[in-house]
Amino acid sequence: MKSKSSSASPDGVNPFAPPEGGWRRVIGRFKGQRPGPKVVFMASLHGNEPAGAVAIGRVLKDLHERQMPFAGDIVGFIGNLKALNADVRYLERDMNRMWTVDLIARAQQPHRSDGPQGPGSGIGAEWEELKEAQALLKMELDGSTQEAFLVDLHTSSADGVPFACVGDTIRNRRFTRALPIPILLGLEEQLDGALLEYLNNRGVVTMGLEGGQHREPHSIDRHEAGIWISLFSAGCFPGPVPEQVVQGRRLLSEARCNLPSVLEILHRHGLRNGEKFRMKPGYENFTKVTAEEVLATDRSGEIRAPLPGRIMLPLYQGKGEDGFFIAREIRPFWLRISVFLRIIKAYRLVKHWPGVSRHPNIPHTVIVNKKVARWYSIQLFHLLGYRKRRANKDLLVMTRRAFDQKKPDQIRI
Numbered sequence: 028m029k030s031k032s033s034s035a036s037p038d039g040v041n042p043f044a045p046p047e048g049g050w051r052r053v054i055g056r057f058k059g060q061r062p063g064p065k066v067v068f069m070a071s072l073h074g075n076e077p078a079g080a081v082a083i084g085r086v087l088k089d090l091h092e093r094q095m096p097f098a099g100d101i102v103g104f105i106g107n108l109k110a111l112n113a114d115v116r117y118l119e120r121d122m123n124r125m126w127t128v129d130l131i132a133r134a135q136q137p138h139r140s141d142g143p144q145g146p147g148s149g150i151g152a153e154w155e156e157l158k159e160a161q162a163l164l165k166m167e168l169d170g171s172t173q174e175a176f177l178v179d180l181h182t183s184s185a186d187g188v189p190f191a192c193v194g195d196t197i198r199n200r201r202f203t204r205a206l207p208i209p210i211l212l213g214l215e216e217q218l219d220g221a222l223l224e225y226l227n228n229r230g231v232v233t234m235g236l237e238g239g240q241h242r243e244p245h246s247i248d249r250h251e252a253g254i255w256i257s258l259f260s261a262g263c264f265p266g267p268v269p270e271q272v273v274q275g276r277r278l279l280s281e282a283r284c285n286l287p288s289v290l291e292i293l294h295r296h297g298l299r300n301g302e303k304f305r306m307k308p309g310y311e312n313f314t315k316v317t318a319e320e321v322l323a324t325d326r327s328g329e330i331r332a333p334l335p336g337r338i339m340l341p342l343y344q345g346k347g348e349d350g351f352f353i354a355r356e357i358r359p360f361w362l363r364i365s366v367f368l369r370i371i372k373a374y375r376l377v378k379h380w381p382g383v384s385r386h387p388n389i390p391h392t393v394i395v396n397k398k399v400a401r402w403y404s405i406q407l408f409h410l411l412g413y414r415k416r417r418a419n420k421d422l423l424v425m426t427r428r429a430f431d432q433k434k435p436d437q438i439r440i
């Protein structure tokens with residue numbers, strides 16, 4: 028890993044330095060002359076990832092200075108402001124694992140001092156952050172009848188090719204495909220409480236953008252490129268395609284390295300406290316791995332790849348709950364098939380399949396008895412627009428995404 032000193036440019040200016048007066052929750056806003064979409068950019072949901080915040084500041088400055096034809100309005104936020112100011116991923120609790128209905132309700136309540144304290148509690152730090160960030164998102168997006176977008180900007184501890192993380196809806200795919208970088212589906216299915224999933228379920232079109240290593244200046248440039256292209260894809264430029272979009276496409280295409288266009292996460296190696304997880308050196312995002320390859324060690328010995336594929340988000344830093352993920356390419360043929368199946372509403376047939384029954388309480392949800400329906404793979408449900416909610420040895424609970432093809436009449440946060 029590169030040291031922090033690598034972030035200084037040749038003229039000695041640190042591109043990651045906070046703006047004068049320090050970071051603030053709202054980085055800035057821009058409103059076009061015409062009505063149009065609402066686009067929200069979220070940066071530094073992990074506090075050790077300042078690149079997205081710097082990039083949003085640059086784009087907003089450019090938009091204000093150039094006054095090009097623009098439709099809609101945009102805003103940039105910082106997710107975990109306290110952690111960004113402290114230059115740590117989080118103080119008490121990972122803020123990209125807190126976006127569930129239950130935890131958000133808990134964040135609204137005053138915290139008792141006799142409750143659990145210390146690591147993992149979130150007290151004194153992330154509960155307040157969650158409450159503020161959620162209130163801002165509600166203010167910006169709640170009640171919107173226009174198409175609304177959220178782009179969540181991240182960087183990682185290992186360097187590598189930039190990529191987009193997308194919940195697999197047709198609307199998200201359409202928004203993201205303007206970016207000439209690999210698209211990774213299914214990460215949100217492996218995690219509880221990710222911001223993008225929370226907003227997807229409320230009808231917002233979302234994309235996560237991984238720019239590169241935390242302190243590499245090129246991560247800022249890639250985020251800047253991603254922001255310009257997202258604005259274009261959202262329909263914010265009614266006039267000629269701005270030069271920044273063209274340059275952004277060039278920059279991201281050059282960074283891309285012939286990787287597959289679309290991949291799907293098939294495996295997560297989760298961590299528990301005290302396992303002493305150590306990733307073997309030399310892995311980056313998209314590094315190919317073979318089945319049984321030794322990827323890491325922990326207290327109980329070697330950790331091997333359970334299946335072949337490509338490594339994603341290998342953990343080389345102290346904090347985190349995910350050791351690594353393994354992804355595999357999805358061929359364009361299957362993507363087209365899945366669009367077709369969803370348009371003809373093939374998901375309606377699922378509840379008639381042997382071993383599959385409608386969930387008694389949760390809408391758009393089925394329970395799959397794996398003993399009976401052994402040959403239905405999760406991938407088959409993915410094609411039809413379902414995502415995994417829970418799984419154990421015998422049962423699989425799958426929910427169809429609510430706003431796959433159509434936006435809601437009104438967004439409710």
Ligand SMILES: [Zn+2]
Pocket residue numbers: 072073076180181182
């Ligand atoms: Zn992050």
